Amino acid sequence: MTNTNVQIAMLTTESDARRRVANALAVERMLSADPYLVDVAPARDVVPGMTDATILTSGAPLRWEEYTGGQRRSVLNAAVYEGLADSVQDAETAIVAGQITVRSTQQHRCIGSVAGIYTASMPVLVVEERTFGGTSFCNLYEGQSRYKLNYGAYDDEVRAGLRWLEDVMGPVLSDALKLTGPIPLKPMMARALRLGDELHSRNTAGTLLFERELTSAFAELRGTSNADAVAQVVQFFRDNDYTFLRMSMAAAKAMADAAHGVAASSLVTGMVINCQSFAIRLSGMGDQWFTGAHPQLDGRFFDDFGPGDAEWIGGESCFTEVVGLGGFAQAAAPALQAYQGGSYERMRDNNCAMYEIAVAEHPDFLIPALDFRGSPVGIDVVEVLRRGRTPMIDGGLAGRGGGQIGAGLLIPDLEAFQSAFDSYCARYDCTSDSAASSDSTGDQEGPR
Amino acid sequence: MTNTNVQIAMLTTESDARRRVANALAVERMLSADPYLVDVAPARDVVPGMTDATILTSGAPLRWEEYTGGQRRSVLNAAVYEGLADSVQDAETAIVAGQITVRSTQQHRCIGSVAGIYTASMPVLVVEERTFGGTSFCNLYEGQSRYKLNYGAYDDEVRAGLRWLEDVMGPVLSDALKLTGPIPLKPMMARALRLGDELHSRNTAGTLLFERELTSAFAELRGTSNADAVAQVVQFFRDNDYTFLRMSMAAAKAMADAAHGVAASSLVTGMVINCQSFAIRLSGMGDQWFTGAHPQLDGRFFDDFGPGDAEWIGGESCFTEVVGLGGFAQAAAPALQAYQGGSYERMRDNNCAMYEIAVAEHPDFLIPALDFRGSPVGIDVVEVLRRGRTPMIDGGLAGRGGGQIGAGLLIPDLEAFQSAFDSYCARYDCTSDSAASSDSTGDQEGPR
Numbered sequence: 001m002t003n004t005n006v007q008i009a010m011l012t013t014e015s016d017a018r019r020r021v022a023n024a025l026a027v028e029r030m031l032s033a034d035p036y037l038v039d040v041a042p043a044r045d046v047v048p049g050m051t052d053a054t055i056l057t058s059g060a061p062l063r064w065e066e067y068t069g070g071q072r073r074s075v076l077n078a079a080v081y082e083g084l085a086d087s088v089q090d091a092e093t094a095i096v097a098g099q100i101t102v103r104s105t106q107q108h109r110c111i112g113s114v115a116g117i118y119t120a121s122m123p124v125l126v127v128e129e130r131t132f133g134g135t136s137f138c139n140l141y142e143g144q145s146r147y148k149l150n151y152g153a154y155d156d157e158v159r160a161g162l163r164w165l166e167d168v169m170g171p172v173l174s175d176a177l178k179l180t181g182p183i184p185l186k187p188m189m190a191r192a193l194r195l196g197d198e199l200h201s202r203n204t205a206g207t208l209l210f211e212r213e214l215t216s217a218f219a220e221l222r223g224t225s226n227a228d229a230v231a232q233v234v235q236f237f238r239d240n241d242y243t244f245l246r247m248s249m250a251a252a253k254a255m256a257d258a259a260h261g262v263a264a265s266s267l268v269t270g271m272v273i274n275c276q277s278f279a280i281r282l283s284g285m286g287d288q289w290f291t292g293a294h295p296q297l298d299g300r301f302f303d304d305f306g307p308g309d310a311e312w313i314g315g316e317s318c319f320t321e322v323v324g325l326g327g328f329a330q331a332a333a334p335a336l337q338a339y340q341g342g343s344y345e346r347m348r349d350n351n352c353a354m355y356e357i358a359v360a361e362h363p364d365f366l367i368p369a370l371d372f373r374g375s376p377v378g379i380d381v382v383e384v385l386r387r388g389r390t391p392m393i394d395g396g397l398a399g400r401g402g403g404q405i406g407a408g409l410l411i412p413d414l415e416a417f418q419s420a421f422d423s424y425c426a427r428y429d430c431t432s433d434s435a436a437s438s439d440s441t442g443d444q445e446g447p448r
Numbered sequence: 449m450t451n452t453n454v455q456i457a458m459l460t461t462e463s464d465a466r467r468r469v470a471n472a473l474a475v476e477r478m479l480s481a482d483p484y485l486v487d488v489a490p491a492r493d494v495v496p497g498m499t500d501a502t503i504l505t506s507g508a509p510l511r512w513e514e515y516t517g518g519q520r521r522s523v524l525n526a527a528v529y530e531g532l533a534d535s536v537q538d539a540e541t542a543i544v545a546g547q548i549t550v551r552s553t554q555q556h557r558c559i560g561s562v563a564g565i566y567t568a569s570m571p572v573l574v575v576e577e578r579t580f581g582g583t584s585f586c587n588l589y590e591g592q593s594r595y596k597l598n599y600g601a602y603d604d605e606v607r608a609g610l611r612w613l614e615d616v617m618g619p620v621l622s623d624a625l626k627l628t629g630p631i632p633l634k635p636m637m638a639r640a641l642r643l644g645d646e647l648h649s650r651n652t653a654g655t656l657l658f659e660r661e662l663t664s665a666f667a668e669l670r671g672t673s674n675a676d677a678v679a680q681v682v683q684f685f686r687d688n689d690y691t692f693l694r695m696s697m698a699a700a701k702a703m704a705d706a707a708h709g710v711a712a713s714s715l716v717t718g719m720v721i722n723c724q725s726f727a728i729r730l731s732g733m734g735d736q737w738f739t740g741a742h743p744q745l746d747g748r749f750f751d752d753f754g755p756g757d758a759e760w761i762g763g764e765s766c767f768t769e770v771v772g773l774g775g776f777a778q779a780a781a782p783a784l785q786a787y788q789g790g791s792y793e794r795m796r797d798n799n800c801a802m803y804e805i806a807v808a809e810h811p812d813f814l815i816p817a818l819d820f821r822g823s824p825v826g827i828d829v830v831e832v833l834r835r836g837r838t839p840m841i842d843g844g845l846a847g848r849g850g851g852q853i854g855a856g857l858l859i860p861d862l863e864a865f866q867s868a869f870d871s872y873c874a875r876y877d878c879t880s881d882s883a884a885s886s887d888s889t890g891d892q893e894g895p896r
Contacts, residue, residue: 195643195644195652195653195656196642196643204643205644205653205656208656212660216682219669219682227667230667234663234664237660334817335643338816344817344818368785368786369782369817372785
């Protein structure tokens, strides 16, 4: 079904052994990471290096002039939203003048959904990883409206929604967490997989389980002054099955970060998108992002939209795939078809194909419909190239005109993986013939 | 795969056409039934014909001397629990003397889980069927302890649990329902199928969804005097994923009852078990129960228990199968394997086999893993005999020593179905050769 062993010659026996040992250590760190949600607080108060004039956005870092289209628009609108500029034009001027700093979420332990915009006053989930130590952050879901800042849209409704997150959702969650104490996310995520989520494009069960975790706290808070705020938050949970995605993303970032930084490991510890590229990082290759073309889309479009209407404006929720969720667990989520198309048989086949490029089966993220087999986890860039198969990513699709226009599978090509592997070989002296490895991928079946 | 058309000769063309029309009407009533949970109240206050000295129990009605083993013990213990007798011996005397009346749940629009014991003071769910009118009842889940009155056990802990349902759970649910208003159960059930329930042996999602429906009411009630009671109920929901089974059962009873009483319909509108037999009723055959041997067990046993430890002490939760849930929707519930054994492939095959004996596909109960095909619904006794295939029922298993000892598939043989069909033919003048029909079943593959 795939050409195996074609590229085994890429690595010497010695370097191959070293890589395998390193990957085993890296994936073990990923699997034993234990993220807890400990607080919800404004980004300025908790995100390291975040100033009042910082704006974060998804993807490998770019220079300001490289941000284009919807992602650039989102950053500019964020400056207006935050009160750093009176208009989009003023925001442009202030950024160029260095009065506003635009940086990547990944430079601040944050993870961004689609454009992934963070401003200083936005509330963020604070997730502590308790096995190795470390903190990650994700801001809050804007709600089910098609138009959101993170999908390149900005108007009075978008602004009001963001303000509500600051004024109501953030404080209520923070108060509730003071009553519940830190909430371990991994057991809840494992359970959500038994209830039909894959925790990237389907989060209905996670949202229900998270809400249950807070039910007693909500009840207690209702007795206090902010009864109306609590009622609004309860209603938001009911209306927004996607709410838990942000908890899942923050947890995925924590797990992936735990696996990052193991010398000689070729494990993929991050996948991100910005307006220019898809990019990955490897555990053993420091903070470098290796870029390639944007993924192919295999999507279901809302209304009359089509592939030509889609625009890449960023996205880092594919960290969920990095830790064995999303496309790597979609056999757990048959109902996802209704959202992103495809048949269940195809979803299951896609999911099973991911075992080919993964170094482990997750001990906690089990897939009931695969008779409780652990999800494939830990993407080895070498296996990706050897099989000619790239990770399949569940994702939402942004439109050129702003807003979400569909959902589906995102399938990167080999470019970013090849680039990462070439640098890996150069750094770790694999005595690989990288030209040969590029050639040989041509003999293999392409990514699906 | 099965011998088709072998028994088509059983029915004349005319009677076959009449039956099909009648079944179409009956199943249409089943599918358009719309059950709402309207209240929770003590049985004596709402169940028609329930007196302070009435005890109800599962299954086709029996004379007192026919109740044996765990089911008999449960009835006697219920009399002691209710204060109708000081001891099991006194209860025997009182029943024989006619001071305590023992009747079938089915004679009172109730539905019983396992032994299905109702006493006058037990709180019951009151479910109104709003399309055709009608009310059904189910009492409350005793909790996850293996030992329960409905599983033939009775001790201080069982008694305390039942008392808690009366004193805390019942009143809190009743108060909450006054705040929420009537709760439509069918949309919640349809949604639970998308979240991995089949609503007989897996009710985790239903329980979460039901709890969410009450979250605001719980919060409001916490501000009142009974804060501690509400906290206990919230904890019960967290601890007991099976809670929603009783809502599902009451709804199934309402849907099945809506389809009952259509002249010439051979649709199965009820399946029940008591200590003596498995029994079914047909829509067009009035209140008569047609009995056969107890089902075969294909189960997973807890701890060191085995098939020889199982005892039939009653059960009517197989009404869920009657309305297209449970074994008829188990492809929706891959995680159920962990509880009752089997592989997911087998569960899916079992589920699909039920289409052979069903007259419709449910318009609301959709199975995501079957690409949102509606569950098979409306068991036609003629198709059961024609295919030699009986309904597959998900169920819990009671032990001789009291308590639950396992869970699995219950597979009745053809006896009850043959008996029902013979009577149907006699009443509706099908000019069928019933001896021939008995013979021909011997040529077919048996129920799996």
